[in-house]
Amino acid sequence: MQHSYASFLLAWCLRQFRGERTLAAAYHLFSGKKSAQTLQDSKWFQLEPFFGAWKNVTMSSLEAAAGWLAEQRLAMVVGDRAYRLTEAGEGWLSEREALFPRHMNGWRYHEVELPFWQRLSLIGQTLSNLNAGRRFAPICRDERTLRWVKRYLMDKGGRAALTRELYEELLRLLAAVSEEAALVFTLRLTSADRIGWTAEQIAAHLQKEALYVEFLFRDALHYIMAEAEAGRSPALAELMDGLAPVALTQSAQKTYEWLQKGKTIEEIAAIRRLKRSTIEDHLVEIAANVPAFSIAPFVAAEKAAAVQAAAKTLGTRKLKQIRDALGGAVSYFEIRLVLAKEVGRWMKS
Amino acid sequence: MDEIVNTLRKQFGHHSFRPGQREVIDDVLAGRDVLAMLPTGSGKSLCYQLPAYVRPGRVLIVSPLVSLMEDQVEQLRRRGEKRVIAFHSLLDEEEKGQALASLADFRFIYASPEMLQSASFLAALRRAPVSLFVVDEAHCISQWGYDFRPDFLKLGDVRRALGNPPCLALTATAPPQVRDDIIRTLGMREARRHIYSVDRPNIALKVEHCRSPEEKAERIIEYAQRLKGPGIIYFSSRQGAEEIARRLERSGAGRVAYYHAGMDGEQRLLVQQQFLHGQLDLVCCTSAFGMGINKENVRFVLHFHMPAQLEAYVQEIGRAGRDGAPSLAVLFYADGDGAMAQAVAEAELPHPHELREWFRRLPEGAGLDRFRVWVETSRFTDIQKRLLSYVLEREQSLVFGAPTLLGERVAAAVEERRRWKRKKVREMEGWVHELSCRRSRLVHAFGEELAVRPDRCCDRCGLSLGDYVGRESRQTAVFVRDWREELWNLFFGGRPPHEAAK
Numbered sequence: 001m002q003h004s005y006a007s008f009l010l011a012w013c014l015r016q017f018r019g020e021r022t023l024a025a026a027y028h029l030f031s032g033k034k035s036a037q038t039l040q041d042s043k044w045f046q047l048e049p050f051f052g053a054w055k056n057v058t059m060s061s062l063e064a065a066a067g068w069l070a071e072q073r074l075a076m077v078v079g080d081r082a083y084r085l086t087e088a089g090e091g092w093l094s095e096r097e098a099l100f101p102r103h104m105n106g107w108r109y110h111e112v113e114l115p116f117w118q119r120l121s122l123i124g125q126t127l128s129n130l131n132a133g134r135r136f137a138p139i140c141r142d143e144r145t146l147r148w149v150k151r152y153l154m155d156k157g158g159r160a161a162l163t164r165e166l167y168e169e170l171l172r173l174l175a176a177v178s179e180e181a182a183l184v185f186t187l188r189l190t191s192a193d194r195i196g197w198t199a200e201q202i203a204a205h206l207q208k209e210a211l212y213v214e215f216l217f218r219d220a221l222h223y224i225m226a227e228a229e230a231g232r233s234p235a236l237a238e239l240m241d242g243l244a245p246v247a248l249t250q251s252a253q254k255t256y257e258w259l260q261k262g263k264t265i266e267e268i269a270a271i272r273r274l275k276r277s278t279i280e281d282h283l284v285e286i287a288a289n290v291p292a293f294s295i296a297p298f299v300a301a302e303k304a305a306a307v308q309a310a311a312k313t314l315g316t317r318k319l320k321q322i323r324d325a326l327g328g329a330v331s332y333f334e335i336r337l338v339l340a341k342e343v344g345r346w347m348k349s
Numbered sequence: 350m351d352e353i354v355n356t357l358r359k360q361f362g363h364h365s366f367r368p369g370q371r372e373v374i375d376d377v378l379a380g381r382d383v384l385a386m387l388p389t390g391s392g393k394s395l396c397y398q399l400p401a402y403v404r405p406g407r408v409l410i411v412s413p414l415v416s417l418m419e420d421q422v423e424q425l426r427r428r429g430e431k432r433v434i435a436f437h438s439l440l441d442e443e444e445k446g447q448a449l450a451s452l453a454d455f456r457f458i459y460a461s462p463e464m465l466q467s468a469s470f471l472a473a474l475r476r477a478p479v480s481l482f483v484v485d486e487a488h489c490i491s492q493w494g495y496d497f498r499p500d501f502l503k504l505g506d507v508r509r510a511l512g513n514p515p516c517l518a519l520t521a522t523a524p525p526q527v528r529d530d531i532i533r534t535l536g537m538r539e540a541r542r543h544i545y546s547v548d549r550p551n552i553a554l555k556v557e558h559c560r561s562p563e564e565k566a567e568r569i570i571e572y573a574q575r576l577k578g579p580g581i582i583y584f585s586s587r588q589g590a591e592e593i594a595r596r597l598e599r600s601g602a603g604r605v606a607y608y609h610a611g612m613d614g615e616q617r618l619l620v621q622q623q624f625l626h627g628q629l630d631l632v633c634c635t636s637a638f639g640m641g642i643n644k645e646n647v648r649f650v651l652h653f654h655m656p657a658q659l660e661a662y663v664q665e666i667g668r669a670g671r672d673g674a675p676s677l678a679v680l681f682y683a684d685g686d687g688a689m690a691q692a693v694a695e696a697e698l699p700h701p702h703e704l705r706e707w708f709r710r711l712p713e714g715a716g717l718d719r720f721r722v723w724v725e726t727s728r729f730t731d732i733q734k735r736l737l738s739y740v741l742e743r744e745q746s747l748v749f750g751a752p753t754l755l756g757e758r759v760a761a762a763v764e765e766r767r768r769w770k771r772k773k774v775r776e777m778e779g780w781v782h783e784l785s786c787r788r789s790r791l792v793h794a795f796g797e798e799l800a801v802r803p804d805r806c807c808d809r810c811g812l813s814l815g816d817y818v819g820r821e822s823r824q825t826a827v828f829v830r831d832w833r834e835e836l837w838n839l840f841f842g843g844r845p846p847h848e849a850a851k
Binding site: 135140171195196204 | 423620626832833840
């Protein structure tokens, strides 16, 4: 049997996980679960590109992919539903490096890619039909997008200039991604002549898998979004209006605001009527994402140093192993905070 | 000139009415309560849209499906209507708040039945009174109607709460019993009934008996290859639709796609639009496809599986031939299909055993609200939940003090439903095995007699398929340009000048 794109994606995760996480962790990563654990995992194991990048992933498809990898001796079982790549697997994966969507950034864009795409494709369809002098039914039914695009086009005025500008920016940006991704992206767009194709139809045309096509599409989309955000594509940058992703989940943001007002964990839990453990999860998320946030008030300096040392010595991120190594003197919360902060620092450097 | 005809031309671009439209519109304009049963594809929505341009006021339209509302809203907007809004569960709070505050500005207000349970929405409607209360797909009101929706039962109360505005109930498929249910539930007084035949004379009917599912697949592919398109092929399973779509594609039957409720909204809309724009020849789909799709030139509708009732079949084949040109409906049948339709239909009912278990675990002394939450959080399917809530609402007096009796009532209601569904499957099967005219049998199920038999009637009356075979060349491989040319084509049309393609 030929390998599927799912086995490639899973093999990539397994390499990053180094046997320290189960298939469930990969599942949560792809589906974009907003738990402190998954958020932290995706940073520490450098899997941010895949965060929330395959929202309808199923456990059974990952199991099938893992089964195939194991059968081919590319991966082996190292624990309950945990796998690690074999040497052959490492080699197999590095030969397929080109399949990796290198512009993909699920971490940053998984929540805003849909509205951005809806705006872009609706603007494309509208300009295409206006320029061709045709009436059309919008390819998007989302009222907010419809209203946004209408206002945008009215504010813009000069249609010819906008058409030129968008065409030139898209031409330049798509030329920077792979030819295959550029084709996939263009075929998804709707014009006056052609309603956009579904991922499945593009896959049949290219004789590739639909999942692979979905990832190519996102690769191009995220690249465009990143360039827009970086200010290198002024017309497309306007489409990011109100969509700039926030680093923290909404609830963690609230907790952070209370912390800045000098409240303790207990006080915040009481004010927000949340469990202490939930507030702790927020702190871990904040530690990983906000460079200015200091963990000193929550972990004594020597404990933090001990955790760092243990993690380094043991070469692991397994909380239990670290805690056991330190004779149980530190709490899980303290270990998570230290590791999260370290991830954040390492991310910046 | 007649003001109504004038509006028809100016606002809708039509020069004449289709059968029934004018009669219904006259009664609506006279302020009467009207029940209109017009065949599928006959332009039912015109019956409430046109009066809105003749008389000032607001029209409230209750519709069972979000996608149906969206299609209507989109069509109205395309005709230049700006004063239209749809209230449904997909609207967020902020948008809802804004729209409620300016409700008086709208001419057409579409709403789902759940929305009409909201006190704030009703209050806003009372501040901006409606001049016409329209219930689309009104057969959903009756538990003996195809696609029964318990939410619709409360529409009578809603109408009263709004001060009994004139009411127009629209349906394409309602046997006499269902019509009476509609009139009673909505509290319509001296209702004018405009009942037109469900028969669509330009659609020829045929049943193909096959020995096995594989033979069906082969025959259906053969038909799809040879018949003049475009066409729709219905399946009762998503998997079946996907599988045959792939086989058809490989067989070179043209441009094929599948469509079912398991796909995300964007992909569904793409397939629907491709089909509307003639960029697809065939759609393999479940019953999720077709509602609200106004494609005039569908030439055939095939059924891989038999629907569980004739009403569903009539709705689905009614998507063919809206332009009035000769069209064909073929149902493929193999032994055991009746049992399968039965199984599909009964899957909508909770199993007696599960139901007993569920009642056993029910907390002691639970009130009605607790019951509602308990239903909502149960593991029953949405359709099963709908049925449970309906029975619970009906028997709510038993919730306190007589839980055992309540359990029995629910079980009895489910049993009654099961018997009814079996009867419907048998009626459908009876039609499949009919030895004389199929058209006559079909209209008979709706309490009618066939007045005129068309030349191309059905396989029992004699039917030559040659009339429906077309050798129009279907594209199989679609030509795709280089992406740079595609992009140029999107923005500027045509092909890029040579240097721009580089």
